[in-house]
Amino acid sequence: MNSISKRSLFFIFILLSGLFGCKPTPSVSENEDQNKYSIYILGKDGKEYLLESNQLDSGLLLPEKDGVPLNTREMDRSMIVKNGYYYHLNRKKAALIKYAIKADQLQEVQSMPLAQFSIENYHWLGGDTLLLTGLGRPDFKQVKYSMLNAGSMKPISEGNMEIPVPSGRFDNMSVGFVKKQGSKLLVGYTYHQQLGISNYTTSDTTYITALNYPQMTAVKTVKDTRSTYPGGVNTVQLSAFNDAQGDFYFMACPGIALGNRPELPTAVMRINNGATVADPHYFFNLSSAIGNHAYGMWNLGDGKAIVRAERKDLFKGLGDHYSTPHFEFYLIDVKNNKVLKKLALPLDKGTRRECVLLKDNIAYISVNSSSEGNYIWKYDLKSGALTKGIQLAGNTDFILRIDKLR
Amino acid sequence: MNISKDLIEKYHRNECSTEERDAVEAWLFSNHTDEGLQLPLGESKAAHKADIWKGIEDILPKEEQEHLSVACQPEEIPVGLPATAKLTHNFWMGAVAATIVIGLTGLGVVQLQKNREQTDPALVSVNNTSTIKVHHLEVNDYTLAVGTNTSAKIDNLTGVVDLAGSILISPKKDMTLSFEGSPEKIIFKKDQTYIILKGKEGTDQIIVSEKNLMDLPPVLQKQIINEFNI
Numbered sequence: 129m130n131s132i133s134k135r136s137l138f139f140i141f142i143l144l145s146g147l148f149g150c151k152p153t154p155s156v157s158e159n160e161d162q163n164k165y166s167i168y169i170l171g172k173d174g175k176e177y178l179l180e181s182n183q184l185d186s187g188l189l190l191p192e193k194d195g196v197p198l199n200t201r202e203m204d205r206s207m208i209v210k211n212g213y214y215y216h217l218n219r220k221k222a223a224l225i226k227y228a229i230k231a232d233q234l235q236e237v238q239s240m241p242l243a244q245f246s247i248e249n250y251h252w253l254g255g256d257t258l259l260l261t262g263l264g265r266p267d268f269k270q271v272k273y274s275m276l277n278a279g280s281m282k283p284i285s286e287g288n289m290e291i292p293v294p295s296g297r298f299d300n301m302s303v304g305f306v307k308k309q310g311s312k313l314l315v316g317y318t319y320h321q322q323l324g325i326s327n328y329t330t331s332d333t334t335y336i337t338a339l340n341y342p343q344m345t346a347v348k349t350v351k352d353t354r355s356t357y358p359g360g361v362n363t364v365q366l367s368a369f370n371d372a373q374g375d376f377y378f379m380a381c382p383g384i385a386l387g388n389r390p391e392l393p394t395a396v397m398r399i400n401n402g403a404t405v406a407d408p409h410y411f412f413n414l415s416s417a418i419g420n421h422a423y424g425m426w427n428l429g430d431g432k433a434i435v436r437a438e439r440k441d442l443f444k445g446l447g448d449h450y451s452t453p454h455f456e457f458y459l460i461d462v463k464n465n466k467v468l469k470k471l472a473l474p475l476d477k478g479t480r481r482e483c484v485l486l487k488d489n490i491a492y493i494s495v496n497s498s499s500e501g502n503y504i505w506k507y508d509l510k511s512g513a514l515t516k517g518i519q520l521a522g523n524t525d526f527i528l529r530i531d532k533l534r
Numbered sequence: 535m536n537i538s539k540d541l542i543e544k545y546h547r548n549e550c551s552t553e554e555r556d557a558v559e560a561w562l563f564s565n566h567t568d569e570g571l572q573l574p575l576g577e578s579k580a581a582h583k584a585d586i587w588k589g590i591e592d593i594l595p596k597e598e599q600e601h602l603s604v605a606c607q608p609e610e611i612p613v614g615l616p617a618t619a620k621l622t623h624n625f626w627m628g629a630v631a632a633t634i635v636i637g638l639t640g641l642g643v644v645q646l647q648k649n650r651e652q653t654d655p656a657l658v659s660v661n662n663t664s665t666i667k668v669h670h671l672e673v674n675d676y677t678l679a680v681g682t683n684t685s686a687k688i689d690n691l692t693g694v695v696d697l698a699g700s701i702l703i704s705p706k707k708d709m710t711l712s713f714e715g716s717p718e719k720i721i722f723k724k725d726q727t728y729i730i731l732k733g734k735e736g737t738d739q740i741i742v743s744e745k746n747l748m749d750l751p752p753v754l755q756k757q758i759i760n761e762f763n764i
Contacts, residue, residue, distance in 0.1 A: 174726045174745050206748060219759070246756060266760050302752055320753050324733035325681070325700050326740050328753045364748050385751055445738040450749035479749035 165485070166214070166533045167494075167504075168205050169195060171523035176200050178214070180229055180533060181518065184485070184492045184504045190522030196234050203227075203234065205482075206363040208250045208258070209531035213237065215258070215278065217247050224260070224274075226281055238281040242274055248303035249362050257284065261306045261315065268300040269293040271315065273344060290346035291337050294319045298331060302386075304359025305368045305378050312404055313341040316358035316378060318387070326446070330387040334358045334380055334397070338404040350405040355380035355395045357387030360423060364529075365480040369427035374401030377462050379414075383421025383438060385449060385479050394421040396433075396462055412465040418458060426484035428491055428509060431463035434484050439475070453477040453498050457484075459507075471507060472514055474500045482529035492517060494527040502527050659687040662699075668762060676705045681761050693719075698734040702727055702744070702762055713739060729758055 163180035169191040170176050177195030189195070201220075208215040214227040214234070222243035227234050242260075246268060249261045256279035264270040271291040275284040294301050298319035305316040319331040334356055338347040359378050360367040368378035376399040382392035396412035399405065414422050414435060422437035435458050442454035453475035459468040474497035476483075483494040491507040502520040504527070507513075520527055541557075544550050654673045660680045662669045671678040673690075680686050684699025688711070696714040704727040712719045713732070720741060722728055727744040731754070740750070744764065747755055758764065 170745055174723070174743065176745070200745070204748065219764075246759075248752075263756075268756050300753060300756065322753070322757065325683075325757075326731035326733045326738060326754065328751070330753075361752055385749075388751060388753075445740075446750065446754075447738060447740045447742070450742060450746050479746075 163212075164533055166209055166529075166531045167195075167520065167527060168207075168529040168531075169520060169524050170205075170526040170528050172525040173523060174200075175523065176203070176205075176528075177523075178229060178234060179520075184518050184530070185506065186518060188519045188521055190524075191520065192523045196229055196232055198234060205528045206247065206361070207529075208363060209533060210252070210278070212534045213278075215250075217242060217245065224276070224281070226278070240276055240281045240283060245272060245274065247361075247363055249306045249359070251306045251308065253308060256280075259306065261289070261303055263301065263303065264288075271301075271303055271317070275342070285342065287344060289315060289337075289339055289344045291315060291317065291339075292349070297321050302330075302357065302361075304357060304381075305362070305376075307368075307370075307376050307399065308341065309338075309376075309399070309404060310402065311341055312347060313339040313344070314376075314399065314404055315339060318356050318358065328388055330356050330382065330389050332356050332389060332392060334406070336399070336405060348404070352397070352406050354397070354411050355382055355392050356389055357381045358397070360386060360480070365424045365482050366484075367423065367425045369425070369433070371427065371431065371462075372429065375399070376401075377425070377427075377433070379422070379425050379435070381421070381423050383423060384446060385421075385423055385438070390421065394418075394423075394437075396425065396435075396460070396465075398462075410465075412460075412462060414460070414467075417467045422458075423480055424483070426486070426491075428459075428486055431461055432468070432509070433460050433462050434458065434471075434491060434493070435460055436476070436483070442475070450479040451477060453496070457493060473505055478526050478528065481527070482531065483527070485530055485532055487532075492530065494520075494530050496526050504530060654690045656691050657687065657689055661685045675707060675709065676703055678703050679762055695730075697730060697732045697739075700729070700731045700758070700761065702729055704728075729762075731758075 162182040165181050165184055167179040167181065167189070168176070169179065171191060176198040177191035178198060179189055179191060179195035181189065202218055203216060206216070212228060216225055216227065218225050222241060223239040224242045225239040226237045228237050244265045245262045246265050247260050247262045251259045251261070253259050256277050258276055258278040260274045262272055264272050270293055271289040272287065273289055274286040276282060277284060298321050300322065301317055301319045303315060303317045307314045315337050317335050318333060320328050322328045332353055334352040335349055336352065337349040339345060340347055358380050360381060362368070367381065368376065370376050377396055380395045380397055381387055382389040383394055384390055393413045393415040395414055398407045398410040400407050418437050420437045420440055422435045424436040426434045428434060437456050437458055439454040439456060443449050443452045455476040457471040457473055459471060460466065461468055473493065473495050476495045476497065478496055481494070485492040489509045491509060493505045493507060495505055496502050502524045504517040506515050506517045541554060544554070654675050658671065658673060658678065660669055660671065662680045662682060662684050665682050668682065669680045671680065675690070679702040681700035684701065686699065686701050687696040693709070693711045694714060695711050703722065705722045705724050707724050709722045710719050711722060729742050729744055729747065731740040742750060747758065747764065
């Protein structure tokens with residue numbers, strides 16, 4: 129055999145070894161493509177994890193084994209999840225960072241500078257266009273915005289929104305919702321007064337300003353004194369939605385965990401399709417129907433929603449509000465102002481969490497129960513059946529959020 | 535730079551230039567705290583010293599009182615003070631400075647008392663009346679960040695905390711603490727950071743792990759994030 133033939137045989141051997149000699153393993157990216165959901169976990173030892181899964185219906189996940197550990201100096205659960213990516217404002221780096229899980233790590237994909245900004249609300253304007261509305265740091269008085277292309281992470285525009293800064297006794301504010309309505313942008317907000325290191329109060333008024341879009345100049349502001357603290361920080365928990373008819377429902381949350389005006393009612397309010405003010409004839413008083421304040425609302429379609437309500441008889445104050453299991457989930461009919469039923473779930477803990485997803489007439493509800501463990505429960509909207517889905521065990525203390533990843 | 539009463543008051547009003555602020559803070563945390571201090575007419579250092587010792591004797595452990603009354607010598611205790619370097623804080627000078635400053639201007643001070651049989655000082659007491667700066671301390675068992683306008687006393691022997699304001703505490707081992715006015719004992723886990731808020735006006739005390747920061751109302755979250763640069 130001449131040397132060329134030997135070299136050829138050697139080359140073929142190497143090639144065949146490459147093809148058949150190793151056990152084929154699916155690439156990480158192939159696996160990741162199947163993952164439709166993400167789960168954010170706070171562990172019993174304070175570690176935090178992100179897990180991805182292609183289903184929530186059954187099985188067991190251990191964050192320390194199945195998840196990727198997070199660098200909590202840079203990451204927290206205030207995030208936006210879309211198309212397989214996680215967007216998070218890193219305050220110390222003054223940048224909005226886009227992450228993806230690759231090779232069992234949360235890896236930075238791209239970033240965009242975003243300084244002196246505290247996100248109050250995100251709003252997808254179509255495609256990859258993301259509108260972030262927030263307050264200027266460090267005094268949280270000026271409403272600001274940053275619009276960007278989240279695909280390329282390139283800024284489109286940024287600046288101040290023409291919304292009055294706090295005045296009189298009020299020294300800071302919160303933006304609770306942002307909604308595009310035709311050529312206008314509606315911004316719901318309220319004002320606060322710091323009363324001490326651990327105490328504050330909120331104006332009794334919900335403010336809604338209609339802005340010209342995209343100039344962000346004010347058209348008009350309407351005050352609504354039926355309740356206060358509209359919406360909430362939607363990077364942490366949702367509390368508003370558009371229904372199929374284009375009507376926009378938002379909560380007003382004066383309970384101690386948001387407005388701290390507990391004498392006012394928690395309510396669902398509505399901005400009708402095409403309108404720029406809250407419907408004066410619509411006010412769904414949840415406090416009188418449930419007997420407690422609530423925070424967090426998720427659309428189930430067909431006029432139904434789930435709200436998450438506290439139990440004031442089970443906690444003492446803000447000091448144990450997050451650690452005591454006291455939250456209950458209610459199915460409500462927002463069109464007819466009715467509480468349909470309390471879901472027969474164990475008491476849940478964690479003051480605010482992104483904890484409900486809808487898929488094919490199944491509402492997936494994550495519950496952190498001290499007695500029954502951490503499960504994602506399944507509520508069948510048609511049959512009303514409530515069953516346990518996937519379990520989060522091991523180091524899991526809180527399921528802090530569940531998201532549709534893609 | 536001479537540290538005058540006017541300058542200190544200017545500092546308190548947050549009207550100092552960077553240079554002036556640095557000078558005041560250097561004076562405040564130096565071992566020669568009364569150097570250059572111009573007391574108002576009619577006030578004497580001796581009177582201040584007497585007041586200081588009267589106040590200290592009331593809170594010192596008996597053993598420490600005996601020690602001080604006999605020896606009257608300062609003890610040096612390693613403490614992590616603001617900025618990056620760990621400084622050695624002179625108890626005597628610190629205490630003198632503390633009372634003088636509190637008496638004249640209300641500026642923040644650090645006061646530590648050491649029990650000779652303990653690894654850590656018996657009492658960590660910080661009165662941070664700065665409206666801008668957080669004070670960072672480190673002792674063997676924990677690190678402490680004391681927020682603005684905060685008075686914090688931690689008795690390391692009894693585990694009793696007397697707080698008015700905001701602190702972050704990061705234990706280096708599991709610790710049990712209780713809070714003035716409450717018999718409840720609370721376990722603080724090693725390697726975690728806890729946010730503790732207690733209003734001077736007697737409002738609810740709030741203790742949460744830093745991991746649960748987002749469970750607090752956004753108004754309080756923003757205040758804490760800003761104050762402690764989390």
